[in-house]
Amino acid sequence: MNRFSVKPEVYFNEGSIxxxxxLKIxxxxxxxxDMMVQVxxxxxVAEVLKSNCNEYKVFSKVKPDPPVEIVAMGVKVMTSFNPDIVIALGGGSSIDAAKSIIIFAANMMNKIGTSYKKPLFIAVPTTSGTGSEVTNFSVITVEDKKFPIITNELIPDVAIVxxxxxxxxxxxxxxxxxIDALTHAIEAYVSTKASDYTDALSEKSVKLIFKYLLSAYKDGTNIKARQKLHNASCMAGMAFTxxxxxxxxxMAHALGGAFHIPHGRANAILLPYIIKFNANIELGVENEVARRYAELSRILGLPxxxxxxxxxxxxxxxxxxxxETSTPSTLKEVRINKEEFLEKIEVMANNAMKDRCTITNPRIVCLKDIIKLYLEAYEG
Structure with missing residues (x-):
């Protein structure tokens, strides 16, 4: 039996904040x-809250790939302030941090037997890529290793796109x-858990990203292109959740944990190599995975x-x-020291094998395959 969840409620287009x-808050x-505070x-957001919120507090200590120590600090603020609404404002790291803070605070309060009402959780993404505003995923970092947390309790109640x-x-x-969003859509499309419902979201997301990315990249004030990318990211998030x-x-999680490469860039570099590996058409053998990739090509109007x-x-x-977006196509281009890369490659490959995302990869993979793919992605 398969399942498709449509949570959260999504408000979209310019001005939906x-x-x-x-709300009565x-x-x-x-x-x-801190950057969201500075700019x-x-x-x-505080201006919007002025008319209907008695009190608000800002926890602005989130870092990229949120370390567990930052999450613990957030839990302390959460349990002492006891808000009725939590607003995650930022990119994937801020939303992931808020998810982890909420769920860890709830678990802690329940364990000590304290009455606790889970706050309304609202996600306001400030990047068009992670889709975290609609997903049951969160990633936190413990000692340079990224740990995905997957549970429907992480899904926000409301997303403002x-x-x-x-x-x-x-x-x-x-x-x-x-390109992170593009990777979400493509991976969801060929996942072993793909369905008619997720296919529709993935297909539309891929089309929108190919159509509008360059416009938004070249002119950030193009509000139509910005909103289309924002929508595409959200739909890709719905697909992969x-x-x-x-x-x-x-592989991107393991790579980011070891070398702190921006998550979207790590995905972008790896994507062509992973598609080639999964399709496995070197010997001219057509398979269902390759046909799925070819269908995306057809949808995009490619030969x-x-x-x-x-x-x-x-x-x-x-x-x-x-x-066209000046994105590196090899790991060598992001100035990873080759000697250090080779020292860490087996650990990264092991971490990638254990990663929960790898479970639904359409082609069965072994440690040697992952090491080979990392080497290919390094040299190009």
Whole structure:
């Protein structure tokens, strides 16, 4: 028996942050990072809250790939302040941190027998890529190792997908996050848990990203392109929270934990190599996974007279997208020291094998395969 979840409630388009005005709020906790405070994004949300919130507090200590120590600090703030609403404001790290803070606070309070009412959880993404505002995933870091947490308790109650919060994102962030969303959509499409429901979301997301990424990358003020990318990221999140992901994310998590490469960039570099590996068409053998990739190629209007041509053109079109957005195509280009890379490669491969995302990869993978893929991605 398969399952498809449609939580959370999503408000979208520019100005949808006004939804907050419809709520009666006693205390709100805003979970974010210091940059959001410095550039005035937190003030923008605080202004909306002025008319209907008695008190709000800002926890702005979130770091990229949130360390468990930061989550613990957030839990302390959460349990002492006891908000009725938590607003996660930022990219994937801020939303992931808020998810972990909420669930760990609830578990802690329940264990000590203290009465605890889970707050309404609202996610406001400021990047178009992670889809974390609609997913049951969270990633925290413990001693340089990324740990995915997967439970439906992590899904926010409300997502506000407002392009006004992404229009100032710099081009590099725009590219990294959008290609992260593209990876979500493609991996969900070929996942062993893919379904008709997730396919529809993945297909539309892939089309929107290919159509609007370059416009948003070249002109951040193009609000239509920004909103389309924001929507695509959210839909890709809905797809993968139901279908899960694959080896691309398993390897990216391990790579990011070891070398602190931005998550979207790690996914972008790996994506062409993973598609080629999963499709496995070198010997001319057509398989269901290759056919799925070729179908995406056809949907994008790329030449796909046969499966091999479709897969090759999908890979080629992704490489063009990377080139047009000045995204590195090899790990060597992100200045990872080769000696250190080779020292850590087996540990990374082991971590990727154990990663929960790898479970739903469409092709069975072994340790040697992952090591080979890392080496290919390093040299190109």
């Amino acid at each position: 006004e939804y907050l005005k419809t 006693d205390k709100a906790l805003i979970v974010t990072d 005035g994004v937190v003030d923008k 407002d392009a006004d919060f992404v229009k100032t994102a710099p081009p590099k962030i725009t590219a990294d996050t959008a 139901n279908a899960s992901l694959g080896l691309n994310h398993g 796909s007279s046969n499966v091999k041509e479709g897969v090759e053109n999908l890979i080629f079109s992704i490489k063009v997208l990377l080139r």
